[in-house]
Amino acid sequence: QKEVEQDPGPLSVPEGAIVSLNCTYSNSAFQYFMWYRQYSRKGPELLMYTYSSGNKEDGRFTAQVDKSSKYISLFIRDSQPSDSATYLCAIGVTGGGNKLTFGTGTQLKVEL
């Protein structure tokens, strides 16, 4: 079993839709959770960072963490074609020396 599971997609939605991206993890020692956005042939860009269960909102993006279920989500409201990218979840442990475990990434396409 992989430490972090993420549906690779591709996921195709119409412009304006609400997008839900998810990851599950197996190690209860994971303590902080991130979402990165990666455009084709570019390095990942940090979108959201959180270390507690609950919701964290930033503009059109909401990160949700449920530590009891080992489940994290990223919601994108009013999706735009510019949101088309691969979204990677990343998880780490305090004291892990900044080493992160990444999901495989979900490819999202927002269509006009």
Add this chain to the structure above:
Amino acid sequence: GAVVSQHPSWVICKSGTSVKIECRSLDFQATTMFWYRQFPKQSLMLMATSNEGSKATYEQGVEKDKFLINHASLTLSTLTVTSAHPEDSSFYICSATPWTGTGELFFGEGSRLTVL
């Protein structure tokens, strides 16, 4: 956010040659940098942790003699792919952070290596 720069963004080389990729933290100092490899439609695989002033720490299965890492200053780490072969063709990405222990990594733009 912190800025990490990588160079070159893409490189094509002949089999058997060596290629050097640079990773720089532009507006912060980084005692630790990370090198990842990414194959098409796959996630990032950590290759090694680059430590300023000391030897790099390689992940299991990564040949340290093939992927030479040097972290000579607090703002520069280099990855040299030695005696490159077509199977080394990949997207190499570095990352760094101004903070320790938080996991907030900032990534370079990546370097696409094609070995003919």
